[in-house]
Amino acid sequence: MDEPSVLGQSNRETVLAGAAFLVLGAGLGWLVKIAAKWMVSLPWAPMQGPAELVTSFPEPGLTIGIACLGGLIGLGLVLYGRYEDLSVTVAADSVTLTRKGQSWQVPGSGIALVFMDDKQFVLLGHDGGELAREKCDVDSKRVAAAAKGHGYAWAEKDPYKDAFRRWVSGMAGIPEGANALLKARSVALEKGSDHEQLRELSADLGKLGIVVRDEKKKQYFRMSNATS
Numbered sequence: 001m002d003e004p005s006v007l008g009q010s011n012r013e014t015v016l017a018g019a020a021f022l023v024l025g026a027g028l029g030w031l032v033k034i035a036a037k038w039m040v041s042l043p044w045a046p047m048q049g050p051a052e053l054v055t056s057f058p059e060p061g062l063t064i065g066i067a068c069l070g071g072l073i074g075l076g077l078v079l080y081g082r083y084e085d086l087s088v089t090v091a092a093d094s095v096t097l098t099r100k101g102q103s104w105q106v107p108g109s110g111i112a113l114v115f116m117d118d119k120q121f122v123l124l125g126h127d128g129g130e131l132a133r134e135k136c137d138v139d140s141k142r143v144a145a146a147a148k149g150h151g152y153a154w155a156e157k158d159p160y161k162d163a164f165r166r167w168v169s170g171m172a173g174i175p176e177g178a179n180a181l182l183k184a185r186s187v188a189l190e191k192g193s194d195h196e197q198l199r200e201l202s203a204d205l206g207k208l209g210i211v212v213r214d215e216k217k218k219q220y221f222r223m224s225n226a227t228s
Contacts, residue, residue: 005146007138008087008098033059086136088121090146095123097132099195106131114147115155116140117213128160128225130211133202135195164213164220174223175208185212186219 036054039047057065089096093108106123110131113124121136121143136143147154167182174182185201202212209224 002092004089004091005149006087006089007136007142007146008085086121086134086138088136088138088143088146090150090152092150095132095152097121097134099134108150108152111152113155113159114143114152115158116143117158117161120213122158125224128211129206129209130202133213160211160222163222164211165222167212167219167221174210174221178205178208178210181205181208182210182212182219182221189214189217189219 032054036051039051040055085099087098089098091108094105095108095111095114096103096105110125111123112126115122115124116136117133119135119137120133121138122133123131125131144154167186169183169186170179171182181201181204185198185205188197188201205212205221206224210221211224212219212221214220
């Protein structure tokens with residue numbers, strides 16, 4: 001496979017999602033119109049002013065206007081979702097990950113294994129450490145086809161999953177400085193901190209030979225092969 005494989009929401013999917021929101025916008029316009037007419041007919045109903053304003057617009061302009069507004073808002077949400085979602089470009093010499101307009105590249109020579117851990121895209125290094133672990137909504141079959149097509153080894157599940165242990169503050173037997181980083185990451189995880197902060201802390205832990213994964217805001221860790 002010579003051409004890189006791009007995994008993420010396609011332009012076609014974006015357009016279809018936008019069209020779906022346009023249809024929903026039209027339905028919303030119809031409901032708003034009906035609700036406004038009903039409210040105007042009831043003197044005791046709240047928001048009489050906005051209801052009268054809505055009913056003052058002639059048809060079909062009212063329905064068309066609300067439909068277009070709903071469609072634009074929906075398309076904006078779709079585009080924002082695409083901006084937030086992970087996009088992965090798989091090539092024979094590298095794997096490039098992009099999120100929120102920022103990209104980082106992992107050299108293909110350093111990748112030992114590719115797999116999906118639930119809804120997370122994971123790249124494993126030759127020392128057992130993780131080169132990347134990112135939330136990804138792409139179907140695992142597409143990820144597998146792209147990885148295999150460009151010569152990467154693929155696993156159906158994390159081969160080290162049973163090695164992870166729940167982290168508890170002050171644990172013994174782990175590298176110096178690791179507990180402080182794990183505690184900082186645990187606090188950030190509980191607070192729902194920015195993903196970039198969690199990634200940076202994971203990278204710092206990786207330098208100490210520690211791999212982390214999360215389940216329902218609970219932090220688990222294991223040692224990489226190089227330090228186990």
